[in-house]
Amino acid sequence: MSAMNEAAQSLTRAAARARFADFLELTKPRVTVLVLVTTLVGFYLASQGPMDLLLLLNTLVGTALVAAGTSALNQYVEREEDGRMARTRLRPLPAGRLDPAHALIFASAASVTGLLHLAFTVNLLTAGLAALTLLSYVFVYTPLKRKTSLCTLVGAIPGALPPLGGWTAAHGEIAAGGIALFAILFVWQLPHALAIAILYRDDYARGGFLLLPIVDPDGGATGRQIMAHCLVLLPLSLVPTMLDVTGPFYFYGALVLGLGLTACAVPILLNASARAARRMLLASVVYLPLLLCLMAFDRTVPPLR
Amino acid sequence: MKNDSLSERPAAPRPATENYRLGTLVFLMAGTMLFAGLVGGYLVLRYASGAWPGPGLPHLPVRLAGFNTAVIALSSLAFHLAVRSLRGLDARGLRRWLFAAAGLGALFLLLQVAQWSLLVRGGLSFSGTTYGTTFYTLTGVHAAHAFSGVVWLSLIALRQRELWVPAKRQRTIEVCGLYWHFVGLVWLGLYVVLYVI
Structure with missing residues (x-):
């Protein structure tokens, strides 16, 4: 009896771990890390003298949440296209490992939490820039990819905003x-x-x-x-x-x-x-x-x- | 049919100029506006301030810059001769003159760098004085354009290995020529504004 319980428990644990891995993949961790590194550089360059470490931590936490949410929203919107491409076919949504509705809830929750965190602990300007990043990526760049090759120019805007966000977090203005x-x-x-x-x-x-x-x-x-x-x-x-x-x-x-x-x-x-x-x-x-x-x-x- | 309205339309009139030429002209107009803005800002700042250059600041090397103006003018001339060779179906001459134009362009850039280091050692830094900032901005933006031109010229010259010139490359050479003469003309204007007046 206890052996069966243990087996069932380890199964659920494995399932939970797989589920966690799927949600993590939804956030494109490598992109998020790159976003954080550029944010850090912007923050450091704009700091007068030594860095305010608590402010830095708050900036990075908020930015990470928004970046993760943005990536997850993007994967939600593009789940059908991703399924047609070899490079992205095995992502959690096209592979059917995650329910799209769950992914959408997760993405929205992460984005909103991140934006609120930035607004309350850093400043409104930085939160506004993060919101601009999210909106221009998910609602402008993503749909434009199917319309025109000029999308690359638009897509470079959200990609370049994080260091500016780091800058405004430390400096207060652009x-x-x-x-x-x-x-x-x-x-x-x-x-x-x-x-x-x-x-x-x-x-x-x-x-x-x-x-x-x-x-x-x-x-x-x-x-x-x-x-x-x-x-x-x-x-x-x-x-x-x-x-x-x-x-x-x-x-x-x-x-x-x-x-x-x-x-x-x-x-x-x-x-x-x-x-x-x-x-x-x-x-x-x-x-x-x-x-x-x-x-x-x-x-x-x-x-x- | 969806296409009927299209096919019944009378033939489009011949365009006044080819698209690639029109695109180049629009691009060069944008470039002209960039330099016009910078020169306008320079003139306003210069005549709003009293002493120019301020006390203790080095004067610009007028003769070195004058020599450099001749270098970039010769480079433009070399390009003109390259186009003449192209018209005369002389692919070897084309390659030779393109290399000459690129080499003179590179010399121009080297002398610009020499001039900057001369001025930096003379105590003129980029920031700190309006005199320094405007000078380095104007010559720096121009040098960035000249550098692109030298890279472009060299690449065309390097690719010209055959004894004939494909039609596509002829267009490239024409566009590059318009750009290179533009860079030369802008320098002439900058020379007058920065050094002469």
Whole structure:
């Protein structure tokens, strides 16, 4: 009798663990972590002197909840398209492991809790930016993916807002440095997203998404856009030093990194092959953490007032 | 039928210019507005402040910049000769002149960097003075455009290996030429505004 009880208990425990894993997958943990890292950098750069750790914790908790909710809402909206794509077929909703209604309730609860937490413990501006992130991602970017290849430009807005949110959390208002951070993250995402779109071209086409590499089969326009965005990112990445947010060490580091990224765009411009796209993707994911580390490392601490 | 109304429509009139050329012109107009805004801001700030440059600040190297103006003008000329080679079906000459234009463009950028480091060592930092901020902003935004142009020119020159030029590349060269002459013209304007007056 007790043996059966134990077996039943371990079964329910395993089921609970699987359910937890499914809900966790719904929040796209890796994306959420990246959002938190960029938020942290924004927060650190905007802090005058040492960071207010409690405020930082509240910012990260609120931002994590909104980011998780946004990802879950996105998976709820796109559950049918996800089921048609090899890359996303096994997500909890298309695979039928979670009830869509439960996912929707979970997503809304996480988002609302996160927004309220930001509004009450950080400030209204940061909560407003988080709400803008959620709305522009779920209600503008997600539907646009099936309409136009310009969706990438729209999708880069919610992707670039988290560091600005970190900035406003620490600083209380949107200053030039926060806008520069937003602009860098915005432009960085374009070659990054286009390289991913080249790699998963067939999969995205099956899902019915009109990303640029799908409507541009020979890859000429995609290559040109990737190069153009790298060329815009290069001078833009130098702006923090000009605004006295970072020092000269960052300036030269960002210059070298930007030249390296631009060099990686050359092969893709000549021939938008999967190999060139993979190299571009790798370069972009190496570039950003290094750039953010340089920023944090060479932050200019303004004199305490 | 859904398409009837379309097929019965009279043939569309010939466009006044090709789409790619129109797109380039719109892009260059946007670029013109960018520089017009920056120069406008510069002039307002300059004439609103008393001493220009302020006491203790270095004067701009007028002769070095004048030499650099000649360099970028020669680069534009080299591009013009590249287009002449293209019209004369001389693919080798095209490649040679494209490389010349790119090389002169790179020299222009190097001299700009030299000028900046000269001024930085002379005590003119980016932030702190309106004189420094406006100067570095104007020349920096222009250098960013010139850098893109040099990369573009070099890539076209590197890809020109055959003894003929595909129609698509001819269009690319035309668009790139419009852009490169634009970069040169903007520098001429900046030279007058920043160094001469």
